[in-house]
Amino acid sequence: MGESGTRFQVVALEHRKLNRDALDQLAAAHISAGNETSRSELFRRGLGAPVDDLAVIDKCNAIMVAATFAVPTDRHFARDLLLRRWLDLAPGLGPHLPRVEHHCGAKAVEFLGEVAVGLHSVVLGDSQVYAQVVAGLAEARTAGRQDSAFTLLARRLRPLLHAVRTTTSLQQGNVSLERVACSRIARVTSARSVAVVGLGRTGRLIAEILGKETAHEVFACNRTPGKAGAAREVDWGDLDRIAEADVIVLCLTNTPETVAYAGKLFGHLTERHLLIDMSSPSITRQLDATTTAEVVGIDHLSEDAASNLSARKQSVNKARRIVGEWTEEVITALTAPPPVVSWRPPDDPGLLAHRARVLTHWRDQLAAEGFAEIQTPCLVPADLVTEGLARRRSAQLHHQLAVVGGMDKVYEIGPVWDGEETTMLQVEMRAPVDLSDLARRAVDLVRLAVPMADGPASTLDYGEALDRLNRAGHDVDYGIELSFAHRRLLGDLIGERVFVVTNHPASRQRFAAARGSAVGRTATFDVVLDGHRVGDGGLHETDSHELRKQVALAGLPAQRYDSFIAHLDQAPPHGGFRLSLDRLTDRSRVTQPGREGIQG
Missing domain, CATH: 3.40.50.720 (NAD(P)-binding Rossmann-like Domain)
Incomplete structure (x- = not known):
């Protein structure tokens, strides 16, 4: 393992059951700071060794201190430094030092990954822990640095959580x-x-x-x-x-x-x-x-x-394997040399020509419908970890502000980074007729990219899609995100390559409007081609109370979205969608069901 991996250290006081003794220990170990400084900065000041990042992470059953030392540091020496400083700030920890765990290198990264997905919670699979871990890492941010270990770690926790949620039952159902x-x-x-x-x-x-x-x-x-x-x-x-x-x-x-x-x-x-x-x-x-x-x-x-808890317990080993694979990827990223930017001709010379034709067709179609092409920043304020800039995961907020500001119909074609770089067409418009109007426009553009997808495109309500899957012998829980296998089976059941699934659960898409009378559902849709989600979209929420609720439920820092919410409050109705150019034109991806071009 490279030096960046071995410099990573975590000490933690953790209890799997909360009784009076456990609560007393956690209270004794609590680290407090005044209004003028954060706990992480207070801890760092008296540590006695230079660190690149240091985070104090609290959750209901644990207190953890994570640090990335500036130079390779002996694990025993690092543990001693961290515990000595912890004792300075919380003398009551002393009698409980034997209970404190210590992890370093890959084991420390793996430990935080397991904590974030709920493997170490009092309630197995607790979905709220992810936000608590990210909040602790956010407090430790190093202003202006985009390459810090904690910045990378926090960004990679989201796809880890997505993988665990969509491939295991660890966070499915409820157990309280x-x-x-x-x-x-x-x-x-x-x-x-x-x-x-x-x-x-x-x-x-x-x-x-x-x-x-x-x-x-x-x-x-x-x-x-x-x-x-x-x-x-x-x-x-x-x-x-x-x-x-x-x-x-x-x-x-x-x-x-x-x-x-x-x-x-x-x-x-x-x-x-x-x-x-x-x-x-x-x-x-x-x-x-x-x-x-x-x-x-x-x-x-x-x-x-009890049934839900049993299903969660049966998913523990699979979730640990996913975290283990994720840990290897994180350590590789921490220790990898700076990337060398290079380009080589594509294996399929016709691919670039095909992409160019698709872009021409899209631009012609959108221009004929009165859409204006715009460009928005690729570097945007990082909303979770740093106060600097990060590569955008979506341009939706900029497009909404453009429409609210007076432009009726806009679109943009450009890169986004959602786990990997992908080229997206992103469309936004004021006052669409309804959700089906947006979905029809998206399907028409898909057919321009994939002519063989011509023909009818059925629309299934999310609830109807689950009913069909369950009647076909697949036990699918309400609220789950449909996987590639689910979508492929739905296509077989209705006999269509291209179809639309509407009105997804509210947990799926941020800032989406509620769907009429259906509680917990949103006015959203997915466009599916051969089982792959090649596009998604919906109508956007414009009520400030609902927007703030969605920001809180997503575990996002509310202050970062105050200006955006103020502009959207009581704005005219609007909505939009996005299509993945890569998934529609790169035939190598269409044969790989594990790679999703659009992360919901």
Whole structure:
């Protein structure tokens, strides 16, 4: 291994189970800093050795310090330096030093990768840990340096997370009862409102999740008023108002009083209601009264959670192998010599001529439809790790600002870097007729690039696509991103090479508008050719509240997007799409299902 790899060190105090002793240890080891400096800078100042990067990373069950030393450093000496400085800043760590782990070189990189995908979490596969790791690395950024080890590491964590999510079940499904309940609610596409009855820890958490992550109107009521938070408070005794909600969630302590209360509430429910009983033991099972509402008890939710956890556990070994392969790639990138820019004639001389013809056809078609070609920066502010510049992963934000600023129809053809460099056509327009209008335009351009793709192009709703796959014997969880194998099978099932899948889950695309009445779905589409996603697009969100919610859910620093959100707030309706020139013209890629030209 090269020197850059061996200079990388991590020390960590980690607990897989959170009991009182574990929480006391983590509190004793906590590193605090004043308002004038960050924890990473404070740690660095008294370390006694030069480091290129240093990060203090907190998550609910661990505190970690990661460092890249400026020169090759003996692992035992590095461990001693890091622990001595940690003790200076958190003397209470002393009695717990035997529990502190130390990793160096490739093992340190692998450890952080496993942490980021949730392999070391209290809840196996915890999806929130990735943002916590990236936030710690962001605090350690070295201003102006684009080649630092932490910059590279943070950028490569995103494709690692994508690989684990799309090829394993490690982060599929939910394993906490609160999350399982919210997932169950999200599957009821007709539900517009939810009433949470009882605001203890469980009730408050469910109300918070629904309020932040879904479009449901959330009511909340409690015997003691004033605890509704952001939810709309309803009087405890107003059973008619509670019954106006489509879904009722009981989060009550099981007592004779609450059983009697639930019995009265039963009389107000009909077959249109979904009742989720989170009480333990179940209140609804103790009632003599019957209801026509659909009732889901905590035992059903527990079965779902146990099934999801079992699936996650079965994915652990595969996830570790993915992290191991990723670690080798990261170490190679850290130790690789500077790239030599070179060019050689293509193996297929006709490829460049074909690409040129496609670009000509695209430009002619778009010009005929009134689109103007623009150019936007390839180097943009890095939004996760550094305050310097990074190569763009998309030009969407610039194109949205151009349309909002007064240009009705724009497009750009140029490079983006999303794991690897690829050439994209990116189109943006004001006031498209609807989502199908955008999808039709995208399909027409695909046919200009691949004439053999002529013919009908069916449109499948995401839910319909999952129904077809499940009926064909493939167990596909709702909310999962469709893989190459899924898309190829769909093409076989409908008998078409080119088709469109619309209304994807909200977790798929950032800044997309919600899809009408479907909670948790977006007005988005994918264009599929022979199983490959060759394009995607959709209508964009213009409500500042929803945009800030999406930024928070994506784990992005809100302050970096404040200006963008201010410009888009209440902007005219607009939308766009992108097509991968490489995937449509490079025939070598079309035969390799593992290489996706567009990362969702």
